[in-house]
Amino acid sequence: MLNPQEFVDCLKKNGVEFFTGVPDSLLKDFCACVTHTSRAGQHLIGANEGGAVALALGYHLATRKIPLVYLQNSGLGNVVNPLLSLVDEDVYSVPMLFVIGWRGEPGVQDEPQHKKQGRVMVPMLEAMEIPYSVLGTDVDRAEPIVKDAVVQVRKTGGPFALVIKKGVFAAYAAPALQQPDFPLSREEAIQQVIDVLEERDVVVATTGMPSREVYEYRIRKGMGHQRDFLTVGGMGHASQIALGIALQKPERSVYCLDGDGALLMHMGGVALVGTLKPSNYKHIILNNGAHDSVGGQPTVALDIDILSIARAAGYARVASARTESELRSCLQELKESPGPSLLEIQVRRGARKDLGRPETTPIQNKNAFMDFLESAG
Numbered sequence: 001m002l003n004p005q006e007f008v009d010c011l012k013k014n015g016v017e018f019f020t021g022v023p024d025s026l027l028k029d030f031c032a033c034v035t036h037t038s039r040a041g042q043h044l045i046g047a048n049e050g051g052a053v054a055l056a057l058g059y060h061l062a063t064r065k066i067p068l069v070y071l072q073n074s075g076l077g078n079v080v081n082p083l084l085s086l087v088d089e090d091v092y093s094v095p096m097l098f099v100i101g102w103r104g105e106p107g108v109q110d111e112p113q114h115k116k117q118g119r120v121m122v123p124m125l126e127a128m129e130i131p132y133s134v135l136g137t138d139v140d141r142a143e144p145i146v147k148d149a150v151v152q153v154r155k156t157g158g159p160f161a162l163v164i165k166k167g168v169f170a171a172y173a174a175p176a177l178q179q180p181d182f183p184l185s186r187e188e189a190i191q192q193v194i195d196v197l198e199e200r201d202v203v204v205a206t207t208g209m210p211s212r213e214v215y216e217y218r219i220r221k222g223m224g225h226q227r228d229f230l231t232v233g234g235m236g237h238a239s240q241i242a243l244g245i246a247l248q249k250p251e252r253s254v255y256c257l258d259g260d261g262a263l264l265m266h267m268g269g270v271a272l273v274g275t276l277k278p279s280n281y282k283h284i285i286l287n288n289g290a291h292d293s294v295g296g297q298p299t300v301a302l303d304i305d306i307l308s309i310a311r312a313a314g315y316a317r318v319a320s321a322r323t324e325s326e327l328r329s330c331l332q333e334l335k336e337s338p339g340p341s342l343l344e345i346q347v348r349r350g351a352r353k354d355l356g357r358p359e360t361t362p363i364q365n366k367n368a369f370m371d372f373l374e375s376a377g
Contacts, residue, residue: 002135002142004033004172010146011068016097018059019043020052021070022265026101026166028295031070032174035297045297048236048265049075053082053096060094066153070099072294073121073163074114074233084128087159095153098161102134108166112362113207113233125161132161135168179289179349180302183323186286186347187213187355190257192324193284194218196331197255202373203228204242205257207235208293209351210286214257215358226372230358230365236265239273239283246278249373253280253335260287260301267309273340274314281340283310288349296349310342317341 007030011017019034019042034043046052049071056067071079087094104110104118125132131152135145145162152160190213197203205211211230218225229245231238242256263270263285273281289302307318317337321327327345334343358365 001137001170002139002145002168004029004169005037007142007146007169008033008037010142011097014146014150016066016068016146016150017042018056018063018065018067019070020046020055020059020067021099022046022049022052022072022075023291023294023297024070024072024075024101024103025294026072026103026164027070027099027169028297029169029172030099030164031295031297033172034070036172036174045291045299047267049078050082053079053087056096057082057086057092057094060096066095066097066150068097068099070101072101073103074117074235076100076117076121076124080128083130083159089156089158093157094159095157096159097149097153098130098159100161100163102163102165105165111232111357121163125163130159130161131156132163134163134165136165137167139168180346182288182346182348184327184345184347185350186210186288186292187217187351188324189286189327189345189347190214191217192327193255193257193331194221196335197227198253198335200252201227202242202245202249202252202254203257204238204245204254205230206238206259206262207231207233208259209355210257210259212355212357213351216356224368225358225360225365226368228365229369230362232358232362236262236269238262239269240266242283243269243273243276243278243281245373246281247276250278250280252373253282254278255282255284258283258285259292260285260289260306261291261299263306264299264301270310270315271313274310274312276340277314277316278340279316279338282334283315283340283342284334285342285344286347287344288347290349292349292351302346306344307342315340315342318343320344320346322346 104114246254321330
């Protein structure tokens with residue numbers, strides 16, 4: 001296993017001093033070390049993976065130094081365009097290191113949304129002509145890995161990827177980051193939302209823990225799962241899935257349970273919702289200022305005015321809640337007011353350690369959900 005501190009130290013000794021990306025659960029100890037040991041401006045968590053590549057490109061243009069971009073392999077889709085149309089040796093020829101978490105590695109148990117991506121990741125890198133090395137748990141020294149990677153990018157003037165298998169990085173004990181202590185947990189907020197819904201209301205839940213918490217609460221209440229589309233992959237796209245449904249089912253209230261990291265990842269969707277103005281669209285942002293599902297790394301969502309952004313984009317109504325009583329009042333207004341509406345719920349970070357995962361497959365979820373939309377009119 002690799003010691004994250006040794007790995008980061010070796011990177012910096014070899015001139016790699018700037019880090020950006022989108023957090024990944026396989027890289028959480030590496031990310032924690034980068035966050036804890038980097039000076040101001042040396043580490044920026046990107047809104048999405050493609051944006052992180054652009055940040056890294058800007059850094060190189062300004063310094064001539066080699067940047068590092070980290071991501072889960074599911075984020076490869078977001079980086080294809082900037083990689084091939086900007087970074088590539090045939091365009092601007094930018095030396096750049098990538099550290100990629102290999103979710104869905106063949107032969108390793110993982111969730112359904114990671115299986116195809118894990119299977120095609122290496123062929124994708126090869127199709128893009130990106131040289132790479134795969135690091136497994138037998139790796140115990142960072143120095144030769146880092147030196148070889150830096151030599152590669154300096155030689156080619158392009159990207160080089162370090163593909164990280166599960167369990168490569170040893171644990172890193174970073175000091176706890178200061179965080180606001182909001183009264184409600186995300187799970188409690190989700191339960192309050194579900195409790196006020198009508199039988200015909202539609203739910204689209206964002207990827208990660210929110211979908212898992214929706215699923216478990218339905219079980220606890222003895223409800224079926226047909227009302228909920230659980231967006232197990234495609235981070236940042238739940239709001240547009242909900243929009244597509246809302247436009248085709250104008251007689252149904254459609255509730256999108258979104259995360260702050262997901263909102264930031266593809267914020268342009270807010271402008272489309274506000275412009276199209278579906279009156280049945282209810283956008284709920286569960287904002288804990290963190291990428292909670294992959295290690296709790298911070299987002300900037302608590303530092304921006306989400307309500308003003310939505311209002312400026314054309315949402316008819318916006319509101320924010322922190323306490324149980326505030327949320328109860330806001331949810332009642334959300335139900336009764338025409339949309340598009342946005343409700344930001346500021347919640348604590350973290351989740352139950354025994355939080356389960358859906359036992360139904362994504363295809364079973366999709367078919368039951370489509371039957372619900374059709375049968376209920």
